[in-house]
Amino acid sequence: PPSARRILVAGGSGSGKTTLARAIERHLGIPHTELDALHHGPGWSVAPDFEERVRALCAQAEWVCEWQYGAVRPLLAAHAEAVVWLDLPRRTVMRQVIIRTVDRRLHRRVLWNGNREPPLWTILRHRDHIIRWAWRTHGKSADRIAQLRRTRPDLPIVRLRSQREVAAWQATLGEPPPGGATW
Template sequence: MRRILVVGSAGAGKSTLAREIARRLDLPLVHLDAHYWQPGWTPPDAALWRDRVARLAAAPAWVMDGNYAGTLDLRLPRADLLVFCDLPRLLCLYRVLRRRWLHRRVPRADLPPGCPERVDGQFLRYVWRYPRRSRPRLLAAVASSAPEVPMVRLRGRAEVRRWVDTLSADPSGPADAGPVRDRR
């Protein structure tokens, strides 16, 4: 397992989980937000972004976190494992608001300079609507782009902890993905 893609709602813990996976498996970490956003939350040109993601995905090893549905077709076929953080929406909303409070003065490490943590009504609606709008689109994209890629679907904090505890960079220890969940 050399390329692991971590996706899910905002506030689901993608970046934190990706950091821990990268640490435990001794793999390079790629936070897509840090490569996407420019100062002032300015998005890059679409063609430039796809080229950047293609280069990142072409690396021999990575743990990559971020949704960016427009580039799933570039990342999924390269992934050895998809980890879907599918946590409850109220927990995600709480985490988004807590993260905003905690990073009101100190920038997040997974965001580029000039992009302070922010939360507005549109973002909160996105998080609230994720289970009905974005989750089905993500699962459909996975089914059509890379149905052969194993997926672990984590639905709660305890499940995340148990799964992470199965990971090991030690060649003599369990280095597989642990139990692979259904795609429902």
């Protein structure tokens, strides 16, 4: 419902989960915790206390975060009050992830715990390079959402299939839905 205060943003890598989570934070005043910041330690290692930090997040009264990382997806889903699913076309996601990755690399942006995007040529050699990962895993969100609907049939899920739908939905944040409709 619109009164949800624990919100997950689902979608594949590069779909815009963090961007939308930040918009929800701005519009609704719900604190956003970037899951990548909890997950990545120095040298792209997994932070040893990742799951503990996610449990602490789930214990809070309100939050918005990305729904990713298999180790904590069930925990996040069990505490969520709503899910916003970015089910964007592959071409849109790939354009976004390529632009984001190139920008981060060219500007040598510091990400989490001092990490930076690897050299662009690594897309050719590393199977799990973020661009290859985004391509390979693009359809997995639909399977995860289908499973979520089976385990949490009570959980409202907003499915956004285009940038236009994302923009229209964002425009409604903080306002009562038209006609008394719910998410």
